[in-house]
Amino acid sequence: MTNLVLDVQNVTKTVRGRKLVDSLRFSVPKGQICGLLGPNGAGKTTLIRMITGLIRPTSGSIAIGGTDVHTHRPEALAKLGAIVESPIFFPYLTGSGNLLNLARLDASLSPAEQKDRVREVIATVGLEGREHDRVGTYSLGMKQRLGIAQAILGRPELIILDEPANGLDPMGIRELRELIQKLHDQSGLTFLISSHLLDEIQKICPQVVLMKEGRLVYHGTTDELRSGSESLEDAFVERMLR
Ligand SMILES: Nc1ncnc2c1ncn2[C@@H]1O[C@H](COP(=O)(O)OP(=O)(O)O)[C@@H](O)[C@H]1O
Ligand SMILES: [Mg+2]
Numbered sequence: 551m552t553n554l555v556l557d558v559q560n561v562t563k564t565v566r567g568r569k570l571v572d573s574l575r576f577s578v579p580k581g582q583i584c585g586l587l588g589p590n591g592a593g594k595t596t597l598i599r600m601i602t603g604l605i606r607p608t609s610g611s612i613a614i615g616g617t618d619v620h621t622h623r624p625e626a627l628a629k630l631g632a633i634v635e636s637p638i639f640f641p642y643l644t645g646s647g648n649l650l651n652l653a654r655l656d657a658s659l660s661p662a663e664q665k666d667r668v669r670e671v672i673a674t675v676g677l678e679g680r681e682h683d684r685v686g687t688y689s690l691g692m693k694q695r696l697g698i699a700q701a702i703l704g705r706p707e708l709i710i711l712d713e714p715a716n717g718l719d720p721m722g723i724r725e726l727r728e729l730i731q732k733l734h735d736q737s738g739l740t741f742l743i744s745s746h747l748l749d750e751i752q753k754i755c756p757q758v759v760l761m762k763e764g765r766l767v768y769h770g771t772t773d774e775l776r777s778g779s780e781s782l783e784d785a786f787v788e789r790m791l792r
Contacts, residue, residue: 554616555580555629555708555740556601561610563596563764570596572764574610578742578757580707583734585755585772586744589790593764594744595635598712601742602632615707631706633714637697641686645677645696648685652703671699675729691722698729702739709733711743715750727754748786760789767792 556578563571571593578584586594599605601612603619603626612619617626639648646668653664672681675695680688685696694714701709711730715723731754733739745751751758752772760768760775767789768775772782779785 553579555582555614556584556742557613557616558597558601559611559613561597561600561607561612563593563600563605564608569764571600571607574761574764574766576759576766576769578708578740580740581734581738582757583730583741583743583755585751585758586742586761587748587751587758587786588744588746588761590746591763592746592761594746594761595712596764597761598632598634598710598742598744601710602630602634603627604634628704629707630710631701631704631708632710632712633694633697633701634710634712636716637693637700639685639693639696642684644682644684645688645692645699646672646681648696649699649703652700656704667703671703674702674733675699676725689722690717691719691725694718694722694726695729698733702733702737706739708740708742711741713744713746715745715747723750730754748783752782760786762790 554577558574558576561571561574562569574597588594600607603623606620614626615629619626649668653668659667672678675698677695714726718726730741743755756772758772758775759766775785776782779788
């Protein structure tokens, strides 16, 4: 058994001769909320697409809970819940209809258990009362919470959220942060959360991976990153200019 929920080993992605991700190496232990920070174009989504098995690394390997994503794809992805770019729903179905569709894929649960699980995650993300409305009528913040409900439905070990705050208003961002914190505190879930905005990350992620032009420029605590600079923002900018 490994305590590393995510292990990124020397991963490179080359597209038409360009290294979008370059020799990236870091790991995330169980129970951590890790930020993946970097300016637009740094390679965050490309990395996340490799972790979620959507594309293959050109070289290197990625393991989730000790299982290799590319050699043991179904087992590895069973341990993962993710929202890449934006969550995907059937807008003409209700929130609970969307979740039930997914829950039905889990043959280890009886239909009654599937329904219970859907009710449970709806309560967890705070969509009670709106679960029988069509998703097309949901606000962006509600869609984001439904996306998180989808991500946690199969009881994963690791949740990956790619720029989850994009497009949300300050209230929506705060609710999202509180939901992530609650999931972490109550279920011991491990998170990797990408953002190009420092502010979002620093409030919730004690650990951070900083990327620039496909490369890792810092991996450690947010506090340590800040030490020696006037502010975390200064530290971030200094790393980006270095
Ligand atoms: N399929 C692709 N083919 C070629 N270039 C790509 C592809 N996907 C992303 N890129 C480029 O790779 C770089 C990293 O993109 P991305 O991973 O989306 O960064 P981020 O998510 O950090 O903003 C960008 O310069 C982008 O234009
Ligand atoms: Mg991106």
